[in-house]
Amino acid sequence: MTTHLKNTLVAASPWEQATLLINGKKVEWRAEFVLLRGQENAVTVSAPPEIAGAINLGLVEGGGLTIVASPKFDGWVAPVNGKFNWKITPGAGKSGRITLVFFSREVQVPWEHRSLVISSNLADEVRVLLGGVAIPPNGADFMGEKTQTLTLDYLNADVLKNAPLALDAILVTGLVPGDVKSVPTLKQLTTKHEWYLTGGNKNGTFRLKLSTEHDLAVMETPTNRLQTSEIFEIWFDGVKRQPGLDLYPPLGKELDLVFRPTSNIPTTRHTLSVVKEAPGGMTIIPTGNIQNIGTVWKLNVRDNNANSSGFFLIAVTFEAYPDLRYDLRFNLDF
Structure with a gap:
C-alpha cells in the first residue's frame, strides 16, 4: 500500500489545495515533519469541501513505535469551522519514522506524509562532536581565527541522519554577533550535519544551539570559551x-x-x-x-x-x- 501511494503521489494532487499544520506550524508540500515523542502533537488539516467533506487518518507505517491518536486512527472526522483536528501522541523513550495517510471520499488518491518521531531534547538523539571528540561537560576551547569542525554522533540509529538541522551560537560574555562564524551559515537548515566554526580573535564565551525547523526540538552545549591567539x-x-x-x-x-x-x-x-x-x-x-x-x-x-x-x-x-x-x-x- 505504501509503495502504491509513493508512485501515485508523484503526479499533481488535489491535496495541494489543502494545508497541513503540525503544532501550529505549516508543513510544506511533501516535506517530512516532526512529531515529538511523549507528548501531544496537534495535527490540523484545512481543505475545501470539494476536496474533503470528512477525513480518515490512517497509520500505514508505525516504525515499531506506539502511536495514539485522538480521534482514533481509521475513523472519519468531520470538519470544525473548516478544519480537521487530531491529537497524536507517540510513546516516550523511542524515536523513529512513521507514515500517516489522509483519506477522503471526494479524492481518489490519499495524501501520504512521512514523519520523524523524536525527543524535544536533541541531546537524546545526538551527541555533538568537535574535531571528532564529544564536547566535554565544562565546554570546549576555541582559539581565535582557528577553524574547528563540528559533526554529530547519532544515538538512535540514523533517525536524524539527513534531517534538516540548524546550528546557532548563543553569545554569553564578551562577544557580539559575527564573532562566531560558520560554514554553512548559522541558523541555516542543512541536511549535511557538518559545520566549520571560526571565532574572532578575541576573548569571550558562547554556547552552541542545535535545532530542527521552528525550534521544535533543540539542544545546547555547555558554555564554550573563545580565546584570542595573542594570549x-x-x-x-x-x-x-x-x-x-x-x-x-x-x-x-x-x-x-x-x-x-x-x-x-x-x-x-x-x-x-x-x-x-x-x-x-x-x-x-x-x-x-x-x-x-x-x-x-x-x-x-x-x-x-x-x-x-x-x-x-x-x-x-x-x-x-x-x-x-x-x-x-x-x-x-x-
Whole structure:
C-alpha cells in the first residue's frame, strides 16, 4: 500500500489545495515533519469541501513505535469551522519514522506524509562532536581565527541522519554577533550535519544551539570559551616581537627568548621544537624542550661562515592551548 501511494503521489494532487499544520506550524508540500515523542502533537488539516467533506487518518507505517491518536486512527472526522483536528501522541523513550495517510471520499488518491518521531531534547538523539571528540561537560576551547569542525554522533540509529538541522551560537560574555562564524551559515537548515566554526580573535564565551525547523526540538552545549591567539607575548633579545615577523639573531651571542602571558590565564607548559636547524649549528638552554611558561630560553647561534646566510625555524606549542602554535623564523641574511 505504501509503495502504491509513493508512485501515485508523484503526479499533481488535489491535496495541494489543502494545508497541513503540525503544532501550529505549516508543513510544506511533501516535506517530512516532526512529531515529538511523549507528548501531544496537534495535527490540523484545512481543505475545501470539494476536496474533503470528512477525513480518515490512517497509520500505514508505525516504525515499531506506539502511536495514539485522538480521534482514533481509521475513523472519519468531520470538519470544525473548516478544519480537521487530531491529537497524536507517540510513546516516550523511542524515536523513529512513521507514515500517516489522509483519506477522503471526494479524492481518489490519499495524501501520504512521512514523519520523524523524536525527543524535544536533541541531546537524546545526538551527541555533538568537535574535531571528532564529544564536547566535554565544562565546554570546549576555541582559539581565535582557528577553524574547528563540528559533526554529530547519532544515538538512535540514523533517525536524524539527513534531517534538516540548524546550528546557532548563543553569545554569553564578551562577544557580539559575527564573532562566531560558520560554514554553512548559522541558523541555516542543512541536511549535511557538518559545520566549520571560526571565532574572532578575541576573548569571550558562547554556547552552541542545535535545532530542527521552528525550534521544535533543540539542544545546547555547555558554555564554550573563545580565546584570542595573542594570549602570549614573544620577547626576544629583550624586545617584544610581533608574531609572524622574521627574527634576526646576532651570531655568537647568548640571546633570551621568553613567552609571557598577556592576561591572567591558567598555568601551562610550552614546548620548543626545532623544525629546521641553523646551517652552522646552535644551542638552546635549557635542553629539555618542555618547560613552564615564563621560562627564559637561552639561544646561541654559532658564529661561523655557515651561519652567515639562510634561516632556521622553531615551533612553539602550549599544553593548555592545543590549537595555538607560534612558528618563529630566524633570518640569518643580515
